[in-house]
Amino acid sequence: MTRVLRLGTRASALATTQSGTVAEMVRALGHEVELVHVSTEGDVNRGPLAQMGGTGVFVSALRDALLDGRVDFAVHSLKDLPTTPAEGIALPAIPRREDPRDVLVARDGLTLGELPVGSRVGTGSPRRAAQLSALGLGLEVVAIRGNVGTRIGKVASGELDAVVLAGAGLNRLGRSDEATELLDPIQMLPAPGQGALAIECRTADTELVELLSALDDAATRAAVLCERRVLATLEAGCSAPLGALAEVAEGDSGEELWIRAVALSGDGSRTVRMSASGLPGDAVGIGTRLGSEMLAAGAAELMEEPA
Numbered sequence: 001m002t003r004v005l006r007l008g009t010r011a012s013a014l015a016t017t018q019s020g021t022v023a024e025m026v027r028a029l030g031h032e033v034e035l036v037h038v039s040t041e042g043d044v045n046r047g048p049l050a051q052m053g054g055t056g057v058f059v060s061a062l063r064d065a066l067l068d069g070r071v072d073f074a075v076h077s078l079k080d081l082p083t084t085p086a087e088g089i090a091l092p093a094i095p096r097r098e099d100p101r102d103v104l105v106a107r108d109g110l111t112l113g114e115l116p117v118g119s120r121v122g123t124g125s126p127r128r129a130a131q132l133s134a135l136g137l138g139l140e141v142v143a144i145r146g147n148v149g150t151r152i153g154k155v156a157s158g159e160l161d162a163v164v165l166a167g168a169g170l171n172r173l174g175r176s177d178e179a180t181e182l183l184d185p186i187q188m189l190p191a192p193g194q195g196a197l198a199i200e201c202r203t204a205d206t207e208l209v210e211l212l213s214a215l216d217d218a219a220t221r222a223a224v225l226c227e228r229r230v231l232a233t234l235e236a237g238c239s240a241p242l243g244a245l246a247e248v249a250e251g252d253s254g255e256e257l258w259i260r261a262v263a264l265s266g267d268g269s270r271t272v273r274m275s276a277s278g279l280p281g282d283a284v285g286i287g288t289r290l291g292s293e294m295l296a297a298g299a300a301e302l303m304e305e306p307a
């Protein structure tokens with residue numbers, strides 16, 4: 001391909017590293033890539049994300065830039081993508097995901113279990129807040145937001161005892177050594193799609209759809225598709241108190257997909273926790289059925305209960 005491919009990216013450190021990584025992957029396929037900065041409402045407005053329509057605000061500005069031709073492709077954190085597909089936008093690649101777990105960054109190298117009662121733990125995520133409360137450790141959950149550096153800074157400055165964030169974000173910024181505990185998914189299920197990247201381009205740009213599809217990882221796509229079907233079936237958004245993690249592993253009779261999910265009341269006092277498994281080729285069916293079972297168990301009403 002002789003054209004220079006324009007990759008739209010937000011200006012945050014996480015967004016530029018994610019875009020930089022994908023730019024290198026596309027260059028390795030033998031193409032020229034140029035990064036183009038696009039600003040979004042979520043970057044400009046510092047208010048609570050939930051009031052801006054969730055992390056979808058990060059996504060729509062990049063999609064607008066794609067549709068009006070300012071850029072040719074874009075990279076998103078998959079967990080920030082709404083589950084409803086966008087008109088004219090294709091998702092040709094979901095590269096192999098990295099560690100999907102959340103991590104704790106605490107003062108003095110502490111783990112969750114070592115934090116004294118009353119410790120202040122920061123997160124802006126209802127999912128993390130509810131799961132933290134559900135542990136019954138007497139921690140005080142403090143609502144915060146901001147980029148990864150800002151959030152970790154609140155621990156360094158002593159304003160908070162700890163924060164919980166996506167390990168993938170820390171890894172991408174080369175700061176994984178600052179995590180003081182990798183949280184076991186039994187305690188803290190990640191957001192559907194966490195740790196995975198989504199590469200989007202115009203559906204009509206068939207040449208680029210074809211080229212980018214070389215970066216797709218089938219096992220990751222099956223896992224995140226399944227997780228996102230749970231989210232969609234529960235008609236929940238990316239800021240719902242819902243965690244889901246699927247993995248594709250080699251079983252006795254070939255590859256098997258396995259998923260665990262939890263829906264919580266805002267204060268974490270009540271939970272619906274379920275799991276399912278099946279063939280990776282049935283990822284959508286497995287996620288949809290699991291979501292329906294959770295619905296039948298009252299998960300939707302639960303998630304509406306306030307923090």
Ligand SMILES: NCc1[nH]cc(CCC(=O)O)c1CC(=O)O
Binds near residue numbers: 078164168193194197
């Ligand atoms: N909510 C914002 C967001 N979107 C993606 C990541 C991290 C990277 C990822 O999960 O892929 C983060 C930061 C965080 O949750 O700590």
